[in-house]
Amino acid sequence: MSDTPIRTVFFISDGTGITAETLGHSLLAQFPGARFRQVRVPFVDDLDKALDCARQIRETAVTDGVRPIVFSTLVNPDPLSGLREIDALFVDLFEQFINPLEAELGQRSTHTVGRFHGIAESSDYKARIEAINFAMAHDDGVSTDGELADADVILVGVSRSGKTPTSLYLAVQFGVKAANYPLIPEDFERNKLPGELHRHRSKLFGLTIAPERLSQIRQERRPNSRYASIENCRFEIDAAQKLMRRENIQWLDSTSKSIEEISATILQAVRLNRPVY
Amino acid sequence: MSDTPIRTVFFISDGTGITAETLGHSLLAQFPGARFRQVRVPFVDDLDKALDCARQIRETAVTDGVRPIVFSTLVNPDPLSGLREIDALFVDLFEQFINPLEAELGQRSTHTVGRFHGIAESSDYKARIEAINFAMAHDDGVSTDGELADADVILVGVSRSGKTPTSLYLAVQFGVKAANYPLIPEDFERNKLPGELHRHRSKLFGLTIAPERLSQIRQERRPNSRYASIENCRFEIDAAQKLMRRENIQWLDSTSKSIEEISATILQAVRLNRPVY
Structure with missing residues (x-):
C-alpha cells in the first residue's frame, strides 16, 4: 500500500467548500486502496482567486507527477480562469444535475453562490x-x-x-x-x-x-x-x-x-x- | 408563491442519507422559488426496505399529483426493487461519478455501503x-x-x-x-x-x-x-x-x-x- 502514489484531491467552491468535500469523501471512500492528499479551496468567488486556484492545481500536477482530481461546486467558473481546461479529472458536482432539475421544475436556477451564505438571518x-x-x-x-x-x-x-x-x-x-x-x-x-x-x-x-x-x-x-x-x-x-x-x-x-x-x-x-x- | 405546488423530495441511501441530503440541499437552494417537502429514507440496505421505499415514492406521486424528485446515494440499488423504474426524477449521485473515478485511479470501487459505517474504530x-x-x-x-x-x-x-x-x-x-x-x-x-x-x-x-x-x-x-x-x-x-x-x-x-x-x-x-x- 505504501507503494501507491498519493493523489492530490482539490475541493473547490465559491462558498465554504463543505458540500464539495462531503460528496467527494463519499466517493473517495469507495477506493480504500488509494491514497489521497486533500486540499480545500473555499471562497473562490472572483477571477483572481480562480486564477490562483488554477495555478495551484497545475503546480501540484507537476510536483505529484500525476494529474490531480478536482471536486467542484463552483456555480459559475469564470471561463477566463482556465479552471476547466486544466489537465485534471474535473468532477463538476453542480453542472451535471442543475440542467435536469431546471427542466423538471420548469424554472431557471438562480446560480447563487454558496448555500451557507445569507442564511444567518433565517x-x-x-x-x-x-x-x-x-x-x-x-x-x-x-x-x-x-x-x-x-x-x-x-x-x-x-x-x-x-x-x-x-x-x-x-x-x-x-x-x-x-x-x-x-x-x-x-x-x-x-x-x-x-x-x-x-x-x-x-x-x-x-x-x-x-x-x-x-x-x-x-x-x-x-x-x-x-x-x-x-x-x-x-x-x-x-x-x-x-x-x-x-x-x-x-x-x-x-x-x-x-x-x-x-x-x-x-x-x-x-x-x-x-x-x- | 403560495400557489407553487409543493414538490416532494426523497433522499435515499443505504447509509445515513447525510451525503445525499447535503448535496441535495445545495442543488435545491438554487431554486428559491420552488417549495419542497423533504423526506429522508436512510438505511435502505435490503430488498424489503427498497421495496418499501419504492412504494412510498409511488404513493407520494399519486397524492402530490406530480412526480417526486429522488436524490440517491444507493451504491447498489437492487434491480428487483424497481426503484430505478419509478416515475420520478431520479438523481443518482454516485453512478455518474464512480465510473470516471475508477478509470482515473485504475481501480474498481468497492461498492461498500455508507461512508459513516465502520469508522467508529478509526x-x-x-x-x-x-x-x-x-x-x-x-x-x-x-x-x-x-x-x-x-x-x-x-x-x-x-x-x-x-x-x-x-x-x-x-x-x-x-x-x-x-x-x-x-x-x-x-x-x-x-x-x-x-x-x-x-x-x-x-x-x-x-x-x-x-x-x-x-x-x-x-x-x-x-x-x-x-x-x-x-x-x-x-x-x-x-x-x-x-x-x-x-x-x-x-x-x-x-x-x-x-x-x-x-x-x-x-x-x-x-x-x-x-x-x-
Missing part, C-alpha cells in the same frame, strides 16, 4: 443555533422538568455511552434539541427512571455500549478506578438495559456505530424528519 | 469525538494554560459573539479542537489579553459582531439588563476591536455569517487543512 438557522445552545446547557442531566419539555429528544444511558457527542451532532447537523440524562447507580437501586423523565417518556431514547469498550473509555478518564473497572461496567450496563426494557424505552448499541449512524437511527425511531444542514 | 473518528469533548470542556474560558496548549485554535470575543456554536461546529465537522475565551470588561480596563492567552497567541482568532445584533441576542437572555443595552454592547465591541487590533489578532465579523462560513474562514486563516466529515 429562522431555520436561528433554530439550529438555539439547538446547539440547548445541547450545551442540557448536557449530563442538567435540566429542570420545564426545560425537558422543550427537548425534541432526551438521550439516556450510563456515563460515557456516547450521549454527549450524539446530542451535539443532532443539534449541529439537524437542529434537533437533544437533552441527555445519565442513568446512575441510584436509578438502578430504585429500578426506576428519575421522576422528571417519566413525564417525558415519549421523547426518551437509550444508548448502550459493550462493557469492554466502556471500560476502555472510562480508563482513559479515570485509570484504575472502580468506575472504570470491567466488573462495574458490566453491572451498570446490565442494570441500565434491564431498566430500559422494563420502561419500554427504545435503544441502540453505540459500540461500533458512528455519531452519524446513531443520529440517523434516532431520528428515524422518534420520527423526527428534520433536514440535515 | 483514529480519525476518535480524534473527532475527542475534539467534541474538548469543545464542551473548554467553553467560555474554562481552560488552564496546559489545556490551551492542546487547542488547535482559541476563539476570542465578547460574550455572545458566536464563539460557542463555532467551536462546536469546528469540532463536529472538522475534528478541530477549539477552545473559546470571552473578552470581558476587566480585559478592556487593562487593555491587555488575559495572561494565559499571550502564550498561545498564534492560535488566537477573534469574532466581532454588530452592536445592534449583539444587543438583540443579549436581550433574549437578559431582557432590559445593562449587559444587553446598546450602549454597553457598543462599548464592549469597540474595546474588543481595539484590543484585537493592538494585539494583532486576526478577526472576522460574524453578524451575517453562518457557522459554516465562519469556520471555513477560520480554518483558512489559521492554515488548518482538516478534512470535513
Whole structure:
C-alpha cells in the first residue's frame, strides 16, 4: 500500500467548500486502496482567486507527477480562469444535475453562490443555533422538568455511552434539541427512571455500549478506578438495559456505530424528519 | 408563491442519507422559488426496505399529483426493487461519478455501503469525538494554560459573539479542537489579553459582531439588563476591536455569517487543512 502514489484531491467552491468535500469523501471512500492528499479551496468567488486556484492545481500536477482530481461546486467558473481546461479529472458536482432539475421544475436556477451564505438571518438557522445552545446547557442531566419539555429528544444511558457527542451532532447537523440524562447507580437501586423523565417518556431514547469498550473509555478518564473497572461496567450496563426494557424505552448499541449512524437511527425511531444542514 | 405546488423530495441511501441530503440541499437552494417537502429514507440496505421505499415514492406521486424528485446515494440499488423504474426524477449521485473515478485511479470501487459505517474504530473518528469533548470542556474560558496548549485554535470575543456554536461546529465537522475565551470588561480596563492567552497567541482568532445584533441576542437572555443595552454592547465591541487590533489578532465579523462560513474562514486563516466529515 505504501507503494501507491498519493493523489492530490482539490475541493473547490465559491462558498465554504463543505458540500464539495462531503460528496467527494463519499466517493473517495469507495477506493480504500488509494491514497489521497486533500486540499480545500473555499471562497473562490472572483477571477483572481480562480486564477490562483488554477495555478495551484497545475503546480501540484507537476510536483505529484500525476494529474490531480478536482471536486467542484463552483456555480459559475469564470471561463477566463482556465479552471476547466486544466489537465485534471474535473468532477463538476453542480453542472451535471442543475440542467435536469431546471427542466423538471420548469424554472431557471438562480446560480447563487454558496448555500451557507445569507442564511444567518433565517429562522431555520436561528433554530439550529438555539439547538446547539440547548445541547450545551442540557448536557449530563442538567435540566429542570420545564426545560425537558422543550427537548425534541432526551438521550439516556450510563456515563460515557456516547450521549454527549450524539446530542451535539443532532443539534449541529439537524437542529434537533437533544437533552441527555445519565442513568446512575441510584436509578438502578430504585429500578426506576428519575421522576422528571417519566413525564417525558415519549421523547426518551437509550444508548448502550459493550462493557469492554466502556471500560476502555472510562480508563482513559479515570485509570484504575472502580468506575472504570470491567466488573462495574458490566453491572451498570446490565442494570441500565434491564431498566430500559422494563420502561419500554427504545435503544441502540453505540459500540461500533458512528455519531452519524446513531443520529440517523434516532431520528428515524422518534420520527423526527428534520433536514440535515 | 403560495400557489407553487409543493414538490416532494426523497433522499435515499443505504447509509445515513447525510451525503445525499447535503448535496441535495445545495442543488435545491438554487431554486428559491420552488417549495419542497423533504423526506429522508436512510438505511435502505435490503430488498424489503427498497421495496418499501419504492412504494412510498409511488404513493407520494399519486397524492402530490406530480412526480417526486429522488436524490440517491444507493451504491447498489437492487434491480428487483424497481426503484430505478419509478416515475420520478431520479438523481443518482454516485453512478455518474464512480465510473470516471475508477478509470482515473485504475481501480474498481468497492461498492461498500455508507461512508459513516465502520469508522467508529478509526483514529480519525476518535480524534473527532475527542475534539467534541474538548469543545464542551473548554467553553467560555474554562481552560488552564496546559489545556490551551492542546487547542488547535482559541476563539476570542465578547460574550455572545458566536464563539460557542463555532467551536462546536469546528469540532463536529472538522475534528478541530477549539477552545473559546470571552473578552470581558476587566480585559478592556487593562487593555491587555488575559495572561494565559499571550502564550498561545498564534492560535488566537477573534469574532466581532454588530452592536445592534449583539444587543438583540443579549436581550433574549437578559431582557432590559445593562449587559444587553446598546450602549454597553457598543462599548464592549469597540474595546474588543481595539484590543484585537493592538494585539494583532486576526478577526472576522460574524453578524451575517453562518457557522459554516465562519469556520471555513477560520480554518483558512489559521492554515488548518482538516478534512470535513
